[in-house]
Amino acid sequence: MVIGRNFRPSVAPWHMSLAMRLRRPVLAAILVALASPCFAESSTAIPVNNPPAQQHSFIDLLALMSGHCKTLKVAGRTFACKTVAYAHGDKGRVNFAVAVDDPSDEHHVVSFSGENGRRADDNSYELPIDRMLLNSKDRPKVDGLPVPAEQTSTGVCRQTGNFAAKKVKDVTCSATDNEGRTYELLFVSDGTPVSVRRIRQSSPSIQDPFK
Numbered sequence: 001m002v003i004g005r006n007f008r009p010s011v012a013p014w015h016m017s018l019a020m021r022l023r024r025p026v027l028a029a030i031l032v033a034l035a036s037p038c039f040a041e042s043s044t045a046i047p048v049n050n051p052p053a054q055q056h057s058f059i060d061l062l063a064l065m066s067g068h069c070k071t072l073k074v075a076g077r078t079f080a081c082k083t084v085a086y087a088h089g090d091k092g093r094v095n096f097a098v099a100v101d102d103p104s105d106e107h108h109v110v111s112f113s114g115e116n117g118r119r120a121d122d123n124s125y126e127l128p129i130d131r132m133l134l135n136s137k138d139r140p141k142v143d144g145l146p147v148p149a150e151q152t153s154t155g156v157c158r159q160t161g162n163f164a165a166k167k168v169k170d171v172t173c174s175a176t177d178n179e180g181r182t183y184e185l186l187f188v189s190d191g192t193p194v195s196v197r198r199i200r201q202s203s204p205s206i207q208d209p210f211k
Contacts, residue, residue, distance in 0.1 A: 061088040064195040065168050071186035072098060074110050074134075075177075084171055084187045086159070086194075086209075092116070094127055096157050096173055098185060107146045109135040112157050112173045112185065117209075122163055125209040129155035129175045132183055153177040157185075163209040166194040 063086040072079045080101045087095040095111040102108040111133035119125050132151045139146035155175025161168035173185040 058090050059087050059199050060090045062086070062197045062199055063166075064197075065171070065187070065189055066192040066195075067187055067189040069098070069185065069187050071184050072100070072110075073182065073184040074100075075181040075183065079110075081187070084185075095133065096127070096159075096171060096185070097133075098187070105137045107135055107137045107139070109133075109148070110183070111135075111148065112155065112175055112183070113150075114157070119163075119209055123160055125159040125163070127157040127159075129153055129157060129173065132175060132177055151177045151179075151181075153183070155183070159209065161189065166196060167191070168194055 065084045065086070067083070069079075069081040069084075072081050081098050082101055083099050085095075085097045085099070087097055089095075092115050093113060094115065094117050095113045097109055097111040100108040100110060112127075112129050113131045113133050114127045114129040117125060117127035130153065132153045133148035134151060135146050135148040137146060139149060141147065153175040155173065157171060157173040159168060159171045161170070168189045170189060171185065171187040173183070175183045177183070
């Protein structure tokens with residue numbers, strides 16, 4: 001992925017828009033709460049084959065979930081985490097972004113990304129995964145923020161809970177990239193209602209569980 005230095009925030013791709021939005025005081029305070037270190041191993045760069053750049057889109061809805069990861073594996077390495085964020089883009093792309101508890105890297109974020117998610121009912125949502133987004137402090141920066149590497153992948157994420165009450169029970173994800181590396185997530189909520197932030201008004205393009 002190559003992004004020019006004169007890249008303007010007003011046309012930033014959706015993952016950059018998310019990063020910018022998270023710098024707002026309320027959401028930034030929530031992310032600061034993720035900083036408690038509980039995994040001592042430092043992050044290591046994962047070589048990636050970037051897919052073609054996607055059409056620019058912006059986050060219109062962000063849902064922050066409180067709980068813990070019973071399982072988080074990134075290319076065979078085990079990590080710990082505290083919170084998962086569901087991010088919906090105005091063109092239909094969705095991320096389950098996992099903030100990794102890595103005391104050596106505050107920018108260590110792994111995201112399962114896909115389109116055409118579906119609600120089977122009011123208590124279950126499934127998202128086909130077609131890429132992984134891998135972010136760390138070592139990634140190239142635009143406007144001071146690391147830009148995630150994109151790795152073509154195949155997999156699925158499933159989210160269960162009472163969405164009308166903004167309560168998520170768990171999130172499970174499994175994906176394999178085109179280099180054969182595997183990624184797994186089992187996130188269990190602590191029962192706290194999901195914090196849903198509508199950032200940008202747009203027409204829903206998928207069956208979003210929180211719309």
